[in-house]
Amino acid sequence: MPKPYYALADKRIFAQESLLGLLELAHSRGVHPDKLLKGSSLFSGDIEDASTMLSAQQLLTIFKNAKRSFGADDSSFLLGQYLLPGNHPQFASAILASPTLLDLIELLQKFGFLSQPLIEFKSVYDDQNLYLQLLPVDIDDYANDFLMESISSAFFSFSRWLGVDTSSWSCLHAFKEPKYQEQFLVHYGLRPKFASHINAIIIPRASLSEQLPRGSRARFDLACKLCKQNLAEKSSRSLSLWVYQSLQDELSQAPGLEELAERLELSPASFKRHLKAEGRSYQAILDSVRRHMAVYYLHTGQLSTEQIAQKLNYHDKHNFKRSFRRWTGINPSVYLASS
Amino acid sequence: MLQQLKKHTNKLLLILLLLSAQILITLALGESKQWQEVDWLDIAGEGGAVWLCMVWLIVLLASRPHGPVTSLLFWGFSCFLIASGQDLLDEFIRLPDATIWSHAVESIPMPIGMLLMSIGLLHWYREQQALNEQLLKRERGNRDHRRLDKITGLADAHYLRTQLSIELKKARAEGLPTSILMLDIDEFRNFNRRLGIAEGDRLLSELTELILLNLRRRDLLCRYAGDRFAIVMPATCQEMAVLVAQQLEDVCRHFAFRARNNDSAQFHTVSTAVATDGLDASIEESYVVDKLLERANYGLAKAKERRSLKVA
Numbered sequence: 001m002p003k004p005y006y007a008l009a010d011k012r013i014f015a016q017e018s019l020l021g022l023l024e025l026a027h028s029r030g031v032h033p034d035k036l037l038k039g040s041s042l043f044s045g046d047i048e049d050a051s052t053m054l055s056a057q058q059l060l061t062i063f064k065n066a067k068r069s070f071g072a073d074d075s076s077f078l079l080g081q082y083l084l085p086g087n088h089p090q091f092a093s094a095i096l097a098s099p100t101l102l103d104l105i106e107l108l109q110k111f112g113f114l115s116q117p118l119i120e121f122k123s124v125y126d127d128q129n130l131y132l133q134l135l136p137v138d139i140d141d142y143a144n145d146f147l148m149e150s151i152s153s154a155f156f157s158f159s160r161w162l163g164v165d166t167s168s169w170s171c172l173h174a175f176k177e178p179k180y181q182e183q184f185l186v187h188y189g190l191r192p193k194f195a196s197h198i199n200a201i202i203i204p205r206a207s208l209s210e211q212l213p214r215g216s217r218a219r220f221d222l223a224c225k226l227c228k229q230n231l232a233e234k235s236s237r238s239l240s241l242w243v244y245q246s247l248q249d250e251l252s253q254a255p256g257l258e259e260l261a262e263r264l265e266l267s268p269a270s271f272k273r274h275l276k277a278e279g280r281s282y283q284a285i286l287d288s289v290r291r292h293m294a295v296y297y298l299h300t301g302q303l304s305t306e307q308i309a310q311k312l313n314y315h316d317k318h319n320f321k322r323s324f325r326r327w328t329g330i331n332p333s334v335y336l337a338s339s
Numbered sequence: 340m341l342q343q344l345k346k347h348t349n350k351l352l353l354i355l356l357l358l359s360a361q362i363l364i365t366l367a368l369g370e371s372k373q374w375q376e377v378d379w380l381d382i383a384g385e386g387g388a389v390w391l392c393m394v395w396l397i398v399l400l401a402s403r404p405h406g407p408v409t410s411l412l413f414w415g416f417s418c419f420l421i422a423s424g425q426d427l428l429d430e431f432i433r434l435p436d437a438t439i440w441s442h443a444v445e446s447i448p449m450p451i452g453m454l455l456m457s458i459g460l461l462h463w464y465r466e467q468q469a470l471n472e473q474l475l476k477r478e479r480g481n482r483d484h485r486r487l488d489k490i491t492g493l494a495d496a497h498y499l500r501t502q503l504s505i506e507l508k509k510a511r512a513e514g515l516p517t518s519i520l521m522l523d524i525d526e527f528r529n530f531n532r533r534l535g536i537a538e539g540d541r542l543l544s545e546l547t548e549l550i551l552l553n554l555r556r557r558d559l560l561c562r563y564a565g566d567r568f569a570i571v572m573p574a575t576c577q578e579m580a581v582l583v584a585q586q587l588e589d590v591c592r593h594f595a596f597r598a599r600n601n602d603s604a605q606f607h608t609v610s611t612a613v614a615t616d617g618l619d620a621s622i623e624e625s626y627v628v629d630k631l632l633e634r635a636n637y638g639l640a641k642a643k644e645r646r647s648l649k650v651a
Contacts, residue, residue, distance in 0.1 A: 081536070180496070
């Protein structure tokens with residue numbers, strides 16, 4: 001059986017495909033490519049070779065460099081114009097043919113990895129809305145702001161380009177409000193809520209099923225089939241994401257560290273070591289899952305603090321409140337009031 | 340030159356005050372030398388240095404508006420002036436050996452002054468690079484190079500906010516309306532998609548020139564974000580602002596942009612919206628800027644909507 005996960009250090013991303021946008025932006029803004037690649041143990045010469053592969057870790061580093069080396073406030077948003085439909089041929093033709101927004105989102109969830117290897121798209125529904133969560137492969141919501149800005153603006157502008165009316169959407173960002181808030185208004189078409197401790201786009205259900213003028217069911221299905229063949233031998237989740245998913249699936253009876261190690265046929269010690277190599281720990285990921293779910297429940301506004309505590313497998317609401325304060329620095333009620 | 344110096348009255352008074360304090364303290368601590376003890380050659384040399392420092396200081400203030408670079412250079416020169424001034428004073432006044440005053444004033448400000456000057460010059464250099472195409476309608480009497488956009492050479496939204504709040508305060512005191520005009524290029528994202536970001540950047544900077552040509556002398560043009568421009572229009576009523584907006588729309592529509600590697604002209608329409616501060620006293624002063632910008636942005640969203648309906 002193939003491993004159900006990959007390591008962040010595994011080289012499995014085509015460098016040219018994933019860096020095209022960044023390098024083009026660097027070129028047009030007069031930034032030397034080596035400045036972007038600093039610390040990733042790659043040089044601009046390596047990229048010229050079409051077979052060069054990158055690890056997710058390297059790509060994350062490059063995105064973090066981008067924030068510093070471009071300087072201009074609009075860079076992440078401009079990069080967004082290159083990210084979707086992206087440079088993976090089958091994925092691009094599928095997403096361009098999406099018959100509805102719902103199809104597009106399901107495509108991103110299933111095969112988004114092919115075009116956006118650094119982000120897992122996850123969706124949670126409540127009565128009125130879909131919460132499309134953008135989760136980075138290293139489960140760090142706060143440090144990847146450049147990546148988040150570019151992916152979110154890609155999603156907004158691509159959806160609009162396909163003919164979706166995004167005026168009733170909203171957006172949550174985990175990080176604090178940057179100085180260039182006007183950029184968001186112009187590029188997203190709305191003002192996101194910052195310091196929300198999750199990165200997500202909230203889409204009203206009504207938007208999901210509208211027919212898109214450029215869509216075609218037949219072309220979409222065909223391209224999806226091709227994407228599937230492409231994905232066949234690859235596992236699509238980083239180890240951190242695999243752990244995240246396993247914990248989220250069974251949150252009320254969250255499996256312990258030993259049990260997860262056993263499922264992966266690893267010893268607990270080497271399981272811990274692998275996680276540590278990705279900069280994460282079992283407890284940190286469990287905290288992230290709980291924080292995201294807590295934030296989501298608070299936004300839907302249907303459960304009391306007590307019920308949320310129960311859902312997240314807390315003994316009582318005081319324990320939950322204490323944890324929530326530890327994650328976010330504020331009480332759940334304060335968070336609710338500010339949203 | 341006098342006009343320019345008037346803006347810096349505070350700084351000039353401050354340095355005069357410091358110098359007189361320095362002379363008084365030195366006089367109080369020491370005693371005057373006899374005429375035969377005075378070395379005239381030293382006085383000529385050191386006096387010349389002090390005199391030159393003063394000339395530099397005045398030239399600096401006369402040639403520059405307020406701003407961080409001016410302050411840094413000013414304080415750097417001031418430190419030089421104080422250090423060399425103490426040198427000169429020592430020629431006339433003998434201080435008892437025990438006082439560290441003279442020694443400290445002579446040697447401490449010098450390195451600080453050099454440091455401030457160096458930082459100031461570094462910033463000045465960067466500022467000059469950024470300001471090559473500086474125009475009146477881009478800065479309106481204040482200069483802060485850290486707030487300049489690299490593509491268009493215009494000031495950014497942060498600068499817009501500060502200028503707008505200054506302008507509104509002044510205008511409200513005089514009972515004059517202030518308008519803000521927002522302008523956004525239609526389908527700019529598609530243009531970027533088709534021709535690339537480098538061409539998009541070039542379109543932005545060329546449109547900047549075009550808009551600047553069509554503004555009145557008192558208007559201030561800023562790059563709000565992305566392809567959105569904001570224009571502060573002091574002492575302008577709603578009707579006048581709408582008229583200017585209409586003129587800008589016309590001018591932009593007829594502007595033939597030539598992309599590289601592509602001889603055919605690219606034409607663009609722009610959408611505009613206007614918001615005027617109606618001197619509504621019920622709006623608290625600190626909110627006026629936000630309210631005004633919010634109204635203009637909302638108007639722009641509506642204008643875009645109308646345009647896309649028209650096209651469809």
